[in-house]
Structures are given as structure tokens and as C-alpha cells.
Amino acid sequence: MTPTIIASHHSSNAAESAEDASPERIADLADSLVGKMSRASTEISRINDRTRLLSLNAQIEAARAGGPTGAAFGVVASAMQDLSDKTSQVAGAMATETTEANKALRQIIQVLTTNVRGLRLSDLALTNIDLIDRNLYERSCDVRWWATDSSPVAALAEGTPEAARRCSQRLGVILKSYTVYYDLVVCDLNGRVIANGRPDLYQSVGADCSQDAWFRTALATRSGEEFGFQSVHASPLVKGERVLIYSCCVRANGDVGAAPIGVLGIIFHWDALAQTIVENTPMSAAEKSGTRVCIVDDAGLILADTQGRQLLDRLELPNSSKLAGENKGFTQMTLNGSDCCVGYAVSPGYETYATGWRSLIIQKLDAKTS
Known part of the structure; x- marks a missing residue:
């Protein structure tokens, strides 16, 4: 059965179609509100200037009229002047308080925006690395399992070209089912490749892997329940493709507790994941x-x-x-x-x-x- 590389995420279409309640949207609405308040304050000031002028003209006319009529008219003009002064004070205070409130709101929104953005990015980062860990866990299982297969055991134990050919065929069958691998290789205890699963694509038989980390770490394991590993690198075994290689000792008779007789390496297609x-x-x-x-x-x-x-x-x-x-x-x-x-x-x-x-x-x- 072919294992499936998990690499999908929930669709963002639902979020994109939902009503926009993001901090950025709130900031835009706050700016819009402040703009409207500012325009209203400007209009109030304009009307107030006209009121002041009207009051001044009224006072002049009251002085010209004189007598009781002029005095009464002067009282109205004075009241208009007081009202204009108070309106001006209210408009000024409103503009100042609106500016200060918006400044505080912008600071809160900036913190909120940073937190919302940061939490989302860290959640996405965790999802990404978790997907990788879950997929690579399967690779560590695969190599320990296949190292007990009778074909690599026989090829290493018998040491004949025919046994190596059968091993290559068996590895090829595995590769047809597990498409996440470039190739599978079997090395003797000297690190020489004696068989691989895709000899038509990768002519790795005879290659010396004795100094490669995946080979050396496998030889250092104490039983077939442990595995070796080499991190992401460009491998000459598969024409320089970026790979991970997991490895496990092939042991006598396929017994996980027996002495090593060689090493199986599985060459994983890193970029595909x-x-x-x-x-x-x-x-x-x-x-x-x-x-x-x-x-x-x-x-x-x-x-x-x-x-x-x-x-x-x-x-x-x-x-x-x-x-x-x-x-x-x-x-x-x-x-x-x-x-x-x-x-x-x-x-x-x-x-x-x-x-x-x-x-x-x-x-x-x-x-x-x-």
C-alpha cells in the first residue's frame, strides 16, 4: 500500500468569504471615524466663525441704534458671542479628545494586530513541522521493516550475482508501491553497494558509501530496532537530488538481535514532502x-x-x-x-x-x- 504524504491544509476560502473583522479592518474603521469627526469639527468651526461675524455685526448695529432698542439688541448680540465662545471650546475639546482617543486606539490595535498575526504564523509554523515529523516517522518504520526482508538478507549472506539480482528485483517491487523514495540500496559491511531497486535510473552498484553518515550511523546501532540517518543533502546515488537517507543494519537470518551483515539505505524524496x-x-x-x-x-x-x-x-x-x-x-x-x-x-x-x-x-x- 502506498503511504500518502500529508501536505494539505484547510482551505482559507471560508475565512476569506467571512465578514472581515481583522485588526486592520478595525484600524481602518477607526481612522474613518476620526476623519468624519475631524470634518464635522471643521464644519462646526466654519459655522461658528459665521456666528461670530453675525454677532459682531449685531453689536455694531445695536450701538448705532442706541436707546432701549439698541440695548436689547446688544443683549442678544452678547448672548450670541457667549454661545459662539462655548461652541468653539466644545469643538476644540472634541477634536483634542478624538485625536488622543484615536492615538490610544491605534496603539491597542497595533498590539492586537501583532498578536493576531504572530499567533497565526506560529500556528502555521507548527503545522508545517508537525506534518514533516509525522511523515518522516513512517520512513524510520519502513527501513527497520525492510532490513528484515529475505532478499537483502540472502544477497548479503550468499554474496552471488544471482542473489544480488533477486534483491534488486525485490527492491524494485517495493519502490513501485512506495513512491516517496528515489531508490533503495543495499551495502556490504565495507560500504560497497551490491544492489539497488532502480538500476535503470541510478547506476549505484559498486559505489563506496563507507564514509557516508547514513552508513556509519547504521553500523553504530545495537539492534535492528534502531536506525541510522543522514540529513538533507544532495546525493550522488540519485544524480545529486536532495534527499534524506534512513538506514538500518541487515542482520544474519533477518534476526534483529543478530550480527550485522550489511546495511539497507532508503533514499527519500525530500523536496516532494x-x-x-x-x-x-x-x-x-x-x-x-x-x-x-x-x-x-x-x-x-x-x-x-x-x-x-x-x-x-x-x-x-x-x-x-x-x-x-x-x-x-x-x-x-x-x-x-x-x-x-x-x-x-x-x-x-x-x-x-x-x-x-x-x-x-x-x-x-x-x-x-x-
Whole structure:
């Protein structure tokens, strides 16, 4: 049965079609409200200026009229002047209080926006690395199982070309069912490849793997219940493709407790898993344009990357000590002159397996998130 690489996420269509209640939308509404209040205050001031002018003209006319009529008219003019002064005070206070309230609101929204964005990015980062761990757990199971298969056991025990040919055929049958692998190889105790599952594609028989990490770590295991491993690298066994290799000692008679007689290596198609996951992180096209999604090892080497820098760069983040002590979270930092929010998550492991790697999502703060 072919194992399925899990690399899907829930659709964002529902979220995109829902009413927009994002912090950014709230900020826009707050700005709109302040703008309306400002225009209203300006209109009040304009009307108040006309009232002042009318009051002044009334006072002049009252003085000209003189007598009781002028005095009465002067009282009305004076009342209009007092009303204008009070209106001006109220309008000024309203403008000041609105500005101060909006400033405080903007600060709250900025914190809210950062928290909402950061939590979402860290959740997505955790989902990505968890998917990788869950898929790679199966690889550690596969190699321990296939190392007990009778074909590699016979090929190593007999040491004949015919036994190697049968082993190659058997490995080819396995590869037809498990399409996540480039190839499967069997080495003798000297590290020489004696059989592989796809000899038509990869002419690896005779290759010396004695110094490769996957071979050496397998030989260091104490039983067939343990496995060896080599992290992401470009493998000459499969024409330089980026791979992970899991390995396990093939032991006498297929007995997990017996002495080693060789090593089985399974060559996993890394990009088909990791690049699929990082490139399909659920974001809109506009958001993705301002976002970098990657997987790094414990030394910062980029293993998967939406910017295509796999195995070419190490990702050195300023103030990375903030990220060191937590398994999941987010922080803000300046990268290449841009203010960014970085969501991160460390490999949580699955069952008995954990890569120990870190998932990072780096998003410019001016990136659209809807």
C-alpha cells in the first residue's frame, strides 16, 4: 500500500468569504471615524466663525441704534458671542479628545494586530513541522521493516550475482508501491553497494558509501530496532537530488538481535514532502508575496524554502536568542531593512521520532494578511 504524504491544509476560502473583522479592518474603521469627526469639527468651526461675524455685526448695529432698542439688541448680540465662545471650546475639546482617543486606539490595535498575526504564523509554523515529523516517522518504520526482508538478507549472506539480482528485483517491487523514495540500496559491511531497486535510473552498484553518515550511523546501532540517518543533502546515488537517507543494519537470518551483515539505505524524496508543505502554507497570494516560509536544522541550514535557498544558506536571525528557549511563538525583528513578524515552532516529534528542526515563517509587517 502506498503511504500518502500529508501536505494539505484547510482551505482559507471560508475565512476569506467571512465578514472581515481583522485588526486592520478595525484600524481602518477607526481612522474613518476620526476623519468624519475631524470634518464635522471643521464644519462646526466654519459655522461658528459665521456666528461670530453675525454677532459682531449685531453689536455694531445695536450701538448705532442706541436707546432701549439698541440695548436689547446688544443683549442678544452678547448672548450670541457667549454661545459662539462655548461652541468653539466644545469643538476644540472634541477634536483634542478624538485625536488622543484615536492615538490610544491605534496603539491597542497595533498590539492586537501583532498578536493576531504572530499567533497565526506560529500556528502555521507548527503545522508545517508537525506534518514533516509525522511523515518522516513512517520512513524510520519502513527501513527497520525492510532490513528484515529475505532478499537483502540472502544477497548479503550468499554474496552471488544471482542473489544480488533477486534483491534488486525485490527492491524494485517495493519502490513501485512506495513512491516517496528515489531508490533503495543495499551495502556490504565495507560500504560497497551490491544492489539497488532502480538500476535503470541510478547506476549505484559498486559505489563506496563507507564514509557516508547514513552508513556509519547504521553500523553504530545495537539492534535492528534502531536506525541510522543522514540529513538533507544532495546525493550522488540519485544524480545529486536532495534527499534524506534512513538506514538500518541487515542482520544474519533477518534476526534483529543478530550480527550485522550489511546495511539497507532508503533514499527519500525530500523536496516532494518539504517543498510541497512550505509552498502550500495557507495564505492568499498577496500575503505570500511578503512572506518567507522555511525549515531549518539546528545549525540554521535551510532545508526547505519558498525562496529556493535550500542547502545554500544558513538563516541567521538577529536576536535569535529570543527564539532559542521556546518551542513555539513569535517575535518582531528587522530583516534586510524591513520590519517583520517571525512565527516559529520547533519539531514536536511524533511517536518515537523527532527531527529537532525548526519551522519559520517570516512576514513583512506591511504584508496584506487578508
